[in-house]
Amino acid sequence: MSSESVAALIAKLPEVSRKYLEGRPIDEVECIVADLAGIARGKAMPGGKFARQPFFYLPNSIYFQTITGDWADSVADGFTEPDMILTPDFSTATPAPWTADTTLQVIHDIDDQQGRPVPFAPRNVLKxxxxxxxxxxxxxxxxxxxxxxxxxxxxxxxxxxxxxxxxxxxxxxxxxxxxxxxxxxxxxxxxxxxxxxxxxxxxxxxxxxxxxxxxxxxxxxxxxxxxxxxxxxxxxxxxxxxxxxxxxxxxxxxxxxxxxxxxxxxxxxxxxxxxxxxxxxxxxxxxxxxxxxxxxxxxxxxxxxxxxxxxxxxxxxxxxxxxxxxxxxxxxxxxxxxxxxxxxxxxxxxxxxxxxxxxxxxxxxxxxxxxxxxxxxxxxxxxxxxxxxxxxxxxxxxxxxxxxxxxxxxxxxxxxxxxxxxxxxxxxxxxxxxxxxxxxxxxxxxxxxxxxxxxx
Structure with a gap:
């Protein structure tokens, strides 16, 4: 990760995350959202890749899954699992202090490919x-x-x-x-x-x-x-x-x-x-x-x-x-x-x-x-x-x-x-x-x- 991208990323973070990172590299970033059960779903990636990538993808099927792992495929038209667009909400960035390396968690906003909030994402329902x-x-x-x-x-x-x-x-x-x-x-x-x-x-x-x-x-x-x-x-x-x-x-x-x-x-x-x-x-x-x-x-x-x-x-x-x-x-x-x-x-x-x-x-x-x-x-x-x-x-x-x-x-x-x-x-x-x-x-x-x- 270049020093420029490190500085740009850190500048977007809340004070608690900047303080946590003092003298430490960003080993990993967890890009997470809450599913219907409130369980964290998403992707983990190296800090360098996260700093370079403005958004990420997850299939909308994570919201059709039951607590046992089955899918209610009748809710989707053809169950094609289109990707949703995940954009980091940097105000939510916080350390994951229980991990062995230096890890941040970031909750992401969720839109469809037309830029509209995904209506069945729980955070969007509350918003x-x-x-x-x-x-x-x-x-x-x-x-x-x-x-x-x-x-x-x-x-x-x-x-x-x-x-x-x-x-x-x-x-x-x-x-x-x-x-x-x-x-x-x-x-x-x-x-x-x-x-x-x-x-x-x-x-x-x-x-x-x-x-x-x-x-x-x-x-x-x-x-x-x-x-x-x-x-x-x-x-x-x-x-x-x-x-x-x-x-x-x-x-x-x-x-x-x-x-x-x-x-x-x-x-x-x-x-x-x-x-x-x-x-x-x-x-x-x-x-x-x-x-x-x-x-x-x-x-x-x-x-x-x-x-x-x-x-x-x-x-x-x-x-x-x-x-x-x-x-x-x-x-x-x-x-x-x-x-x-x-x-x-x-x-x-x-x-x-x-x-x-x-x-x-x-x-x-x-x-x-x-x-x-x-x-x-x-x-x-x-x-x-x-x-x-x-x-x-x-x-x-x-x-x-x-x-x-x-x-x-x-x-x-x-x-x-x-x-x-x-x-x-x-x-x-x-x-x-x-x-x-x-x-x-x-x-x-x-x-x-x-x-x-x-x-x-």
Whole structure:
């Protein structure tokens, strides 16, 4: 790589990447995008080649692939796998500090060969929804929470998942929410998460022990939805790498361990007026605005249509059970963690709505896009919410689809949400998820063998 191309490349990078490269060569650059599952797809190449090449190619079939590796080829006209154009978004360039050599990761923008954003690329779906807000003079703000489990290595899918072994020589214990000693049990993994995050320029608001055995919650700062989704995309990859360094798995499954709470991706929402910079959920005197209630009303009315994005796998629906820290309906309440929509205690300037439905297994771009879409429709249609609920919402009937098939039917039946997210995206997404669901229905579970083999 010539010194000129090195200098030109480094000049485009954020400060955190320039600092990381001081005194080091750029050995490799990973050119990545998120697929429908939120998994990093792309190409790795030497730094010199990356510096000379303005764009790259990937086939659009990466968005037609199920989690098992099959393809929903019915979504494409002839399934010819045309190339998409990938252009680096240099503002996302960040180190991959777990690698043996000096490696950068760069998220890429994705267009078709006519220069149009590929409509079923998850990052483009989120950008589309954010642009719909901006067209009305609003800027959405989000603050996501990440819950995940650290578990013992599991190389046999037939074996139940176990908590990790802690420094005490015992497996991590459940029902130790907010315990500092519980977090210390796997402190080396947490230390690496902090160190990697610092090297990558990712800010952590806090880490705490959740209610499950080996379950961690990581809070992120509030900000721009696309930037926060990029950070979650990086975080999920980085956390897995930090865990593997210590012979541990990090899993973002919604419900990895029977009898333990599921892992959520709660999303806090507010909306700012672009001209004034003020939170549109609060009046000048600190009281709630009609827009605040309309946002909640839109979420209550439309969230059932996007559960297929917030709970994208058959396992996701195991999380929605009473008294396991996950909502079972769409009630809303003030400082009430039993409701699907919670209004946290805050100053008027920070008034916000917390959507507690998304699971941590969802693609962060799609989870945030879906949640924002519901609120936006409420703002536009001036949807009125129900009265706030003050009791235990777990005692109310379930208002959620009970499986992925039902959830996909609700998405298909809501034309307003489909239009907001993009019809072509919804068509591709539903085709992929229907194939995944059909694949799962072919599997005979241990429960069926145990209870039906000789008893029916």
């Amino acid at each position: 589309r929804v954010v642009d719909l807000y901006k067209a009305r003079g609003w800027s959405p703000i989000v603050a996501p929470e990440m819950e995940f489990y650290l578990v013992a290595p599991n190389i046999d899918p037939a074996r139940e998942i176990e908590p990790p072994m802690g420094r005490s020589g015992r497996r991590a214990a459940a029902r130790q929410a907010y315990s500092m000693s519980a977090v210390d049990e796997y402190g080396k993994v947490i230390d690496d998460i902090y160190d990697f995050a610092e090297a990558m320029g990712l800010e952590i608001d806090g880490i705490l022990q959740e209610g499950g055995a080996g379950q961690i919650e990581l809070n992120l700062r509030h900000g721009d939805p696309v930037r926060l989704a990029d950070e979650m995309f990086f975080f999920k990859r980085m956390i897995r790498e930090a865990a593997l360094k210590h012979d541990t798995y990090a899993t973002f499954m919604a419900k990895p361990i029977e009898g333990e709470p599921g892992s959520a991706m709660h999303i806090h929402h507010s909306v700012v007026d672009i001209k004034t910079g003020q939170n549109i959920f609060s009046n000048a005197d600190g009281s709630e605005t009609p827009a605040f209630l309309h946002f909640i009303g839109g979420m209550q009315r439309n969230l059932p249509a996007v559960v297929a994005l917030l709970a994208p796998y058959v396992n996701s629906y195991r999380r929605y059970v009473p008294d396991f820290a996950a909502p079972i309906n769409l009630e809303w309440g003030r400082d009430n963690r039993t409701t699907g929509l919670r209004v946290p205690v805050s100053e008027p300037s920070a008034r916000r709505v917390e959507n507690r439905l998304p699971g941590m297994d969802c693609n962060p771009y799609l989870g945030i896009a879906a949640s924002l879409a519901c609120g936006l429709v409420g703002l536009i249609e001036k949807t009125q919410p129900s009265d706030p609920f003050a009791g235990d919402a777990y005692k109310l009937p379930s208002g959620m689809p009970r499986n992925l098939g039902d959830a996909l039917g609700l998405l298909d039946a809501n034309p307003t949400i489909r239009q907001t997210l993009g019809e072509e995206f919804c068509r591709v997404y539903c085709a992929v998820k229907e194939l995944e669901h059909n694949e799962f229905l072919q599997v005979i579970s241990p429960w069926e063998r145990e209870h039906l083999l000789l008893n029916v």
